[in-house]
Amino acid sequence: MCLPGPAGAPVFHRFGYNSFVQTILAIETSCDETAVAILRYRTGHPGSELLASEVASQIAEHEKYGGVVPEVASRNHLVHAPHLLERATRTAKIDMVEVDAFAATSGPGLASSLMIGASIAKGLSIGFAKPYLAINHLEGHLLSPFFFEDGPPRPSGQTAVPAVDLQPRQARRSESVPWRTRGSSAVTDETSLFPIRPNVSLVVSGGHTMSIFVRGVGDYQIIGHTVDDAAGEAFDKVAKLLGLAYPGGPEIEKRAHDGDPARFDFPRSMLDSDNFSFSGLKTAVRYLLPKLKGDYLADLCASFQQAVVDVLVRKSIAAAKRYGVDLVTVSGGVSRNQELRRQMSDACAREGFAFKSAEPWLCTDNAAMIAFAAMLRLKTGFASRVAEEIDPNLALG
Ligand code: KG4
Numbered sequence: 001m002c003l004p005g006p007a008g009a010p011v012f013h014r015f016g017y018n019s020f021v022q023t024i025l026a027i028e029t030s031c032d033e034t035a036v037a038i039l040r041y042r043t044g045h046p047g048s049e050l051l052a053s054e055v056a057s058q059i060a061e062h063e064k065y066g067g068v069v070p071e072v073a074s075r076n077h078l079v080h081a082p083h084l085l086e087r088a089t090r091t092a093k094i095d096m097v098e099v100d101a102f103a104a105t106s107g108p109g110l111a112s113s114l115m116i117g118a119s120i121a122k123g124l125s126i127g128f129a130k131p132y133l134a135i136n137h138l139e140g141h142l143l144s145p146f147f148f149e150d151g152p153p154r155p156s157g158q159t160a161v162p163a164v165d166l167q168p169r170q171a172r173r174s175e176s177v178p179w180r181t182r183g184s185s186a187v188t189d190e191t192s193l194f195p196i197r198p199n200v201s202l203v204v205s206g207g208h209t210m211s212i213f214v215r216g217v218g219d220y221q222i223i224g225h226t227v228d229d230a231a232g233e234a235f236d237k238v239a240k241l242l243g244l245a246y247p248g249g250p251e252i253e254k255r256a257h258d259g260d261p262a263r264f265d266f267p268r269s270m271l272d273s274d275n276f277s278f279s280g281l282k283t284a285v286r287y288l289l290p291k292l293k294g295d296y297l298a299d300l301c302a303s304f305q306q307a308v309v310d311v312l313v314r315k316s317i318a319a320a321k322r323y324g325v326d327l328v329t330v331s332g333g334v335s336r337n338q339e340l341r342r343q344m345s346d347a348c349a350r351e352g353f354a355f356k357s358a359e360p361w362l363c364t365d366n367a368a369m370i371a372f373a374a375m376l377r378l379k380t381g382f383a384s385r386v387a388e389e390i391d392p393n394l395a396l397g
Pocket residue numbers: 031163204205206207208231232233235236247248249250253332333334335336337338363364365
């Protein structure tokens with residue numbers, strides 16, 4: 001049964017005794033990935049159910065330029081988005097009228113790309129008279145380690161989404177699973193069902209390297225950020241210097257596997273600061289390269305990777321100590337890196353912190369994390385005006 005609601009207010013579908021279902025459709029187009037996800041949750045129940053998650057990567061289109069070309073990205077979003085919307089609703093087996101709220105990434109990112117996803121979500125919101133939620137891309141990343149916490153068990157046989165995929169794909173679809181209930185009592189404090197424990201969050205992607213003190217949903221304090229290149233950008237630029245494919249992170253990680261991380265002593269910059277800097281490291285690789293002969297690729301990749309990982313781990317642990325949290329989280333494309341995950345996990349265990357990383361399929365850009373952030377925001381009563389502009393430099397807060 002659909003309960004009538006005032007225009008712009010969430011509309012809930014009754015689902016059995018004392019339980020309401022809400023369905024969120026989210027669109028992510030901040031950079032070169034077009035993504036659509038549909039997430040459903042019930043009030044009074046922990047966890048959520050991901051009905052569909054579609055991602056169309058444009059790596060093939062941008063590879064020949066060695067990086068993302070904004071004009072090419074926005075044209076591709078326009079082509080991919082309608083197909084992904086159609087596929088997502090088909091996969092989720094729902095009709096658009098059943099969606100209770102439409103969300104889109106509204107920044108930070110490329111203006112001409114953000115515009116596409118936000119315009120579509122706003123149009124749907126107006127057309128179906130449902131709320132619109134403008135979500136910060138970085139908030140999507142930093143909440144992603146909590147995705148499905150206390151939620152339904154993961155379906156078996158799910159494979160991680162490959163980092164590189166040239167075709168539109170279904171990123172992940174959860175099977176329908178029975179909901180776990182919390183006794184028979186009516187639970188009124190919805191946000192308590194999704195406990196986002198205070199943590200020091202490291203967001204490491206192609207566009208951002210940031211350390212954030214997360215007190216709870218929507219309560220963020222930036223600890224440090226990069227003053228030049230982001231960690232992912234450094235991976236991409238060094239890969240280009242080495243003649244490797246774009247994006248460079250997975251390429252370098254692959255070569256680093258058999259290399260000696262101690263062979264080249266690369267700089268670890270700004271260790272006494274909360275901020276990050278990776279351009280000196282990239283320059284060190286550039287100056288070293290012409291002097292090298294013979295077989296050096298694996299050792300160079302391993303040494304470069306180790307320099308990045310060292311800095312990220314050391315700064316995260318120092319911040320966790322200073323901010324008095326007991327949890328460190330990591331998210332964003334670079335957090336797919338196995339060495340970063342392993343070394344951060346080991347350092348946290350040594351220093352007495354819990355550690356949580358986003359699952360590999362959630363690390364690179366996707367709409368499931370945007371839907372999840374929208375769901376948590378919706379529970380705090382957040383909604384946006386459809387007149388709200390996208391903001392390429394949107395701050396976290
Ligand atoms: O989060 P993301 O998909 O997009 C942005 O929001 O920027 O991150 C993409 C970045 C790229 O720079 C890519 O090289 C890096 O994540 N990346 C990795 C790995 N997989 C992706 N870096 C290191 N190791 C990886 N395995």
